[in-house]
Amino acid sequence: MPFQIPRGTQDVLPGETEKWQHVEQVVRSLCGRYGYEEIRTPIFEHTELFLRGVGDTTDIVQKEMYTFEDKGGRALTLRPEGTAPVARAFVEHKLYGSPNQPVKLYYTGPMFRYERPESGRFRQFVQFGVEVLGSSDPAVDAEVIALAMHIYNELGLQHIRLVINSLGDLDSRRAHREALVRHFESRIHELCEDCQARLQTNPLRILDCKKDRGHELMATAPSILDYLNDESRAYFEKVKHYLAVLDIPFVVDSRLVRGLDYYNHTTFEIMSDLEGFGAGATLCGGGRYNGLVQEIGGPETPGIGFALSIERLLAALEAEGGELPVRRGLDCYVVAVGEQAKTEAVRLVYELRRAGLRVDQDYLGRKMKAQLKAADRLGASFVVMIGDEELESGAATVKDMASGEQMKVPFGELAHVLAKRTGREE
RNA sequence: GCGACUAUGGCGAAGUGGUUAACGCACCAGAUUGUGGCUCUGGCAUGCGUGGGUUCGAUUCCCACUAGUCGCCCCA
Numbered sequence A: 001m002p003f004q005i006p007r008g009t010q011d012v013l014p015g016e017t018e019k020w021q022h023v024e025q026v027v028r029s030l031c032g033r034y035g036y037e038e039i040r041t042p043i044f045e046h047t048e049l050f051l052r053g054v055g056d057t058t059d060i061v062q063k064e065m066y067t068f069e070d071k072g073g074r075a076l077t078l079r080p081e082g083t084a085p086v087a088r089a090f091v092e093h094k095l096y097g098s099p100n101q102p103v104k105l106y107y108t109g110p111m112f113r114y115e116r117p118e119s120g121r122f123r124q125f126v127q128f129g130v131e132v133l134g135s136s137d138p139a140v141d142a143e144v145i146a147l148a149m150h151i152y153n154e155l156g157l158q159h160i161r162l163v164i165n166s167l168g169d170l171d172s173r174r175a176h177r178e179a180l181v182r183h184f185e186s187r188i189h190e191l192c193e194d195c196q197a198r199l200q201t202n203p204l205r206i207l208d209c210k211k212d213r214g215h216e217l218m219a220t221a222p223s224i225l226d227y228l229n230d231e232s233r234a235y236f237e238k239v240k241h242y243l244a245v246l247d248i249p250f251v252v253d254s255r256l257v258r259g260l261d262y263y264n265h266t267t268f269e270i271m272s273d274l275e276g277f278g279a280g281a282t283l284c285g286g287g288r289y290n291g292l293v294q295e296i297g298g299p300e301t302p303g304i305g306f307a308l309s310i311e312r313l314l315a316a317l318e319a320e321g322g323e324l325p326v327r328r329g330l331d332c333y334v335v336a337v338g339e340q341a342k343t344e345a346v347r348l349v350y351e352l353r354r355a356g357l358r359v360d361q362d363y364l365g366r367k368m369k370a371q372l373k374a375a376d377r378l379g380a381s382f383v384v385m386i387g388d389e390e391l392e393s394g395a396a397t398v399k400d401m402a403s404g405e406q407m408k409v410p411f412g413e414l415a416h417v418l419a420k421r422t423g424r425e426e
Numbered sequence B: 001g002c003g004a005c006u007a008u009g010g011c012g013a014a015g016u017g018g019u020u021a022a023c024g025c026a027c028c029a030g031a032u033u034g035u036g037g038c039u040c041u042g043g044c045a046u047g048c049g050u051g052g053g054u055u056c057g058a059u060u061c062c063c064a065c066u067a068g069u070c071g072c073c074c075c076a
Helices: A017-034 A047-053 A059-063 A083-092 A138-155 A170-185 A193-201 A203-208 A230-245 A310-319 A339-354 A368-377 A388-393 A411-422
Strands: A044-046 A066-069 A075-078 A103-112 A124-133 A160-166 A264-272 A282-288 A303-309 A332-336 A359-361 A382-386 A395-400 A406-410
Touching: A017 A103, A017 A124, A017 A138, A017 A310, A044 A047, A044 A083, A047 A059, A047 A075, A047 A083, A083 A103, A083 A124, A083 A303, A124 A138, A124 A310, A138 A160, A138 A230, A138 A264, A138 A282, A138 A303, A138 A310, A160 A230, A170 A193, A170 A203, A193 A203, A230 A264, A264 A303, A264 A310, A282 A310, A303 A310, A332 A339, A332 A368, A339 A359, A339 A382, A339 A388, A339 A411, A368 A382, A382 A388, A382 A411, A388 A395, A395 A411, A406 A411
Parallel strands: A332 A359, A332 A382
Antiparallel strands: A044 A075, A066 A075, A103 A124, A124 A303, A160 A264, A264 A282, A282 A303, A382 A395, A395 A406
16 A cells, blocks of 8 residues: 555545544534524644633643644644634634624634544544624523534434533632632642643643542532632533523533633533444534633633534444435436437536436446446446447337336437436426 | 554455465446446455565564554644
8 A cells, every 4th residue: 555544644545434524514504593603713723822822721622632843943833622723713803893783603624632542532633612702691602502412312323312511601600610629739649640731731631530430529629610709600501591591401510520721610511322432422522612702812701611522423324324325316317328328428418417417337348248337336326328229210218227127218319318317307 | 652452456355484376345347239326157365564584485483673553652
């Protein structure tokens, strides 16, 4: 094998692309219904954007970025996530001045993280995400969550679970952080190395640690929910209230922290309940990030959004045995025997295509029998056969592949007759 | 970044330190001189991830590399 695909990337081949197209179509259609418009940002950004936006204590920044220097000496990075770029575009194009507020955007495209590939984890993967900028109405939190759930429902996913939490506002977070440090400080040496480092950088993340999960300090650790100030608590209650109104089931998990620094107030994850979804069980993750826009130099603007992985979505659908579109067959395959017939076939195939039919013909010089076989494999509903006989009589032989029935149709009427029989024409 | 397992034709999959690398599917051809899906017959890897080493001899043993799968970390 002279060349191999780079590690952690994948080709999506015909037969598979139809599934992607289907998901993309559903997603776009629902976004339209919810009033979201598409935004497209570049695949790379200045590295600084992610340092500031995502947070330099995060794993994404510390060890997962595809960073490079271009010929002009600029430090650039293949985007590891979509929110910071969208926020950058929001500020750069002054969308905060747009008459339509809040600004509701969606995006889809490849993201890049330098990680060891495993089940449901790739170095290049495709995310779909939405961002709402300019509103701190808890109803927006509910809308965003509803949209994510709606997408999964629409695609037929059954076994999913919505988990939500609140990190509160800055004051609440600060109070909680101090409580955490007080709680762990004296006995931090009992926890793993990572957690010892986290005590300084991001004590919240200690709660998320899988290694120390069983430690008694974890069970007794102060819950963020107990440190929410009145305002934050009221906000969270509102979000839960709206979710209840929408009849969207959820569970609250006070340890749902999430890996990106910019989150506050509502955070949520949608996970697959199926067995065997270890690393890839998180289908969708999101939350509110009221400080982000300001952090990257824009006006104080609240925001909330989520991102989901198309790969994981498809894997979950596959695992649940959900219905996904398969390759569509041809309407018609034109079989030709002989030079003259071949010429007529070339002409006819084009004519039928112009008439809106899905049509193909043989390009390998195969015999009639093999051409029929090819037609069968391509799922052709009809085969049009042309040989000396047909050329003489001026009528092609049309075979209905399902029934095996045959009939003669004058060349001039083929387009019309086939269009009618295949339902491609009114 | 750490760990485990794996790597044979287009796909799946057996196999052995030594003359011709099973089998199944797919594909091609023929039986059928103009007709697919069924059946039968025949064809289809000078090659066993890449590079070294051990050996008289390696696809088979050893090492490295690459890649895949799964787990940890973390996440989508």
